[in-house]
Amino acid sequence: MLYITGKHALNIPCSLQTCGDWHQPALKWENIDLRNSDDSIFGDYGIEHDKYIPYHQESFSIANHIRALLDLLEVGNFAIAQGMNNDYICNDEYDNEIFESVLRLKYTEHWNTIDRFMGKEYFSKWLNYKKGNQVG
DSSP, X not given: OEEEOHHHHHTSXXXXXXXXXXXXXXXXXXXXXXXXXXXXXXXXXXXXXXXXXXXXXXXXXXXXXXXXXXXXXXXXXXXXXXXXXIIIIOOXXXXXXXXXXXXXXXXXXXXXXXXHHHHHHHTHHHHHHHHHTTOO
């Protein structure tokens, strides 16, 4: 399934109780980050349907804020994902869901960088989660 993700998805309200981003007017909406869910380890997880984006008449499937960030981690785009915890998610309620999902990336080429990134974003919460799940 084709869907919008990345920084564009972070700028569209989703069904989660997350803050997302607030730079919507500054984005180039004619150049959206469109991906196929079949090409991701996450499949259709976290994709919402029939959403509208600025400057487009038709509706789209769009990653919720968690999925958009997971997609950024999966492709190694840490610059945009920076601030994940405090700037985009802003809700501890989703920590375990995020941690479980991130752990699915353990065998990817970016794992060491993802692990360091998560440590910087979530500090001891990430370390305790890994310890409790026997992740090295």
